[in-house]
Amino acid sequence: MTKQLPSTNRSLPIALIRAREGVMAPIRDMLAETGITEQQWRVLRVLAEFGRMDTKTLADRSSLLFPSLTRIAATLRDKGMVTQTRGxxxxxxxxxxxxxxxxxxxxxxxxEAALIVTGFKTTLGEQNYETLLDLLALLDPGGKD
Incomplete structure (x- = not known):
């Protein structure tokens, strides 16, 4: 083992992956019977919040690669959950x-989604929850929202 690397218990990439799984588990449970994926949920959430938008902006706000958004949007269109139009x-x-x-x-x-968020806030405390979001935003190269 090399001394240059931190312990995997203190590795930011590993900690973020573990935290992501902890955060996503209740969301996956919520979506289990809906027939939509986590990524489709994100797209719908962004559209519900911001309204009609171009595909590049939607991909950025949904944290999706453009080719993935193209596929996801087509699936949501086929399910009747979004419309696609040309400029x-x-x-x-x-x-x-x-x-x-x-x-x-x-x-x-x-x-149900609000209860999930409340659970995170209960676990972390309101201030820690907000601080965590602020700290994570510092690591987001495109994070201006």
Missing amino acids: DKDRRRQFIEITALGQKMIDDRAQ
């Missing part, structure tokens, strides 16, 4: 918007 001025530019069905998916789970 009026630039036909190459695509816009995605949540439909009433997609919004219903969010609305039907809003209370």
